Amino acid sequence: MTTIRLPTPRCPGSVLGAAPGVTESVEAYRATGGYADTPGPEALLRHLAASGLRGRGGAGFPAAVKLRAVRDRGGAPVVVANGEEGEPGSVKDRWLLRARPHLVLDGLAHAAAVTGAVRGYVYLSDPEAAARVRGALAEREPHLPVDVVETARTYVAGEESAVVRRIDGGPALPTAKPPRPFERGVGGAPTLVSNVETLARIALTAAHPDLRRTIARSTLVTLSGGNADPVLTEVPYGVPLRTLAAAHGTPEAAGALMGGLFGGLIDARALDLPLEPDALAAAGTALGCGAIRFLAADACPVGTAADAVGHLADESARQCGVCVSGTTAIRDTVHALAAGTAGPEAPDRLERWSQGLPGRGACGLLDAAAATAGSLLRTFPELVRSHLRGPCPDCAAGPPGDGRGRRLVVAVPEVADAPASLTRLPVLKGTP
Ligand code: SF4
Structure with missing residues (x-):
């Protein structure tokens, strides 16, 4: 059973904000500062650029650059919250859509404001998440028309050109590039396809610009492997992989499979690396979507x-x-x-x-x-x-x-019990 570790004390810049298994209501979300008036699209773009926020779908592209690219195409852009999580070892996107749909929808609305989009989509394959997103859409004020598009879960269904193809009524299969979705996407319009955790961090940045660095330099991770239950948690960048391995319950890990299936294998010495995209890339591996499978000492x-x-x-x-x-x-x-x-x-x-x-x-x-x-x-x-x-x-x-x-394959967490070892992980600190 996958467990989850909530941040204690609660940081307003944390994505892990609600009790797992419980969907955050619109009232509860508003009480955290959500759906509030924001400094405006240009100011938000500046905050995002200054924070260095990167996309959390796997490629790690700078969020502000991606938003600007769609905005600068003009026309009537489209924004898509991509919650299709094809990596077998990742659960963060489905958990986020189930537990905090308003946080994602708020991020989608901010992305629409920045890009000038007039239509939005939430794209996913998890029926439970789809039901909770539809419930959240019925609760919020409908400033931006948003449709939910469901697909079958496959490894490639969340690739951005596959997303566009599926929303346009085709199969969820990638297409040759160019054009990329920001050039020609849903219905031929410039389209932002953004991972749901990225959108959640955009919404948090809009609500708490003073915490923008904390928000940009922390991440959801799904830890699995070894002989311990999988764990979903949120940690600041810089935590040594070895600390994560110990907290997960695999202190003598022989290495790890990184990033989902994208970062390849690393050995035990590489567990001294910090969880930070550039440091991992320099070492020839990748953070990807934050799915890390530790190898038990006796695993080959x-x-x-x-x-x-x-x-x-x-x-x-x-x-x-x-x-x-x-x-x-x-x-x-x-x-x-x-x-x-x-x-x-x-x-x-x-x-x-x-x-x-x-x-x-x-x-x-x-x-x-x-x-x-x-x-x-x-x-x-x-x-x-x-x-x-x-x-x-x-x-x-x-x-x-x-x-x-x-x-x-890791199951989406439903309970809040976490191993005691996880309490030793560093917590997010609300620093600008
Ligand atoms: S789009 Fe091409 S490269 Fe990608 S999974 Fe399909 S066959 Fe393979």
């Missing part, structure tokens, strides 16, 4: 990589030939490694694919498979070599292809 990274690339191959939308062949080849090779049946050429092949395949699909799924394979080779070369001689005990006990990929 080759087996974890096999789970990840197996999931990605299953989730390929199979519309780009290079993705179909590339993810299949990577999966088959990593699975053979885990099973101890790979030939001696396997590491060289994986290296070639990890270098040559990124950027060749219409979306990032193929890149994620290549990053996972490349990070396995770079980070655990001796383990890769030893698997050429036969499977390790962990891989032999649960070979890939027996449903192990399901272990990557």
Whole structure:
């Protein structure tokens, strides 16, 4: 069961504001300063630019730059709250839509004010979240017309061009770029597709501009793996990954699968890195959507990589030939490694694919498979070599292809009980 750790004492700049399992009412949201008059679109843009807020969907693009790009296209823009959470190890977006729909809708309204948008959408796949968002829409004052668009949950359904395609009535599949949605999106209009946590942080910045740095430099994280229950929590940037591992209940972690499936594998030494996008990128990994799967001391990274690339191959939308062949080849090779049946050429092949395949699909799924394979080779070369001689005990006990990929999936939290170890995590401090 996934648990959740609420910030104590409560910081007004925190996204984790309501009790899990309970949807925040419009009155409760207003009592936090929500839906209030704001300093105006230009002032909000300046606050967002000064805060350095980055998108929380995975790419980490500066929020102010993205808003300006849509605004500067003119016309009648559209804004989309993207709550489609395809990463199997992430729960933050569905939790946020279930627990704090008004915070997201308020952020969407601010994004509309900044860009000049006349229509908004909430795009998601979680039926529980959809019901709570519809309830929240009925409660609030309808300044901005907002429709809820549901889709089936897949790894690629939340990719921004897939979002546009689905809202326009097509399948939730990525398209070739350009044009990007900010150039030509829903109905041909310039479109902002923004992750729901990003919108929540925009709303918090509008309500508490004095806390803009705290809001921009903290993040929701979903911690899983090891032998502990998954946890959703919110931490300031800079917390060492090792502190998170200990708080999660995996103090002797052998490494982690980072960012969802996008940041690849890191080893135990890299757990000294701070949870901060630039520091992680400089080390060759990524924060992504904040989903971190710690490896237990006795868990095999080759087996974890096999789970990840197996999931990605299953989730390929199979519309780009290079993705179909590339993810299949990577999966088959990593699975053979885990099973101890790979030939001696396997590491060289994986290296070639990890270098040559990124950027060749219409979306990032193929890149994620290549990053996972490349990070396995770079980070655990001796383990890769030893698997050429036969499977390790962990891989032999649960070979890939027996449903192990399901272990990557984390359930949305419903309860507020959290392990005592989590109380040792740093809390957000309301600093400007
Ligand atoms: S890269 Fe793969 S998942 Fe992405 S659009 Fe192409 S086929 Fe689909």
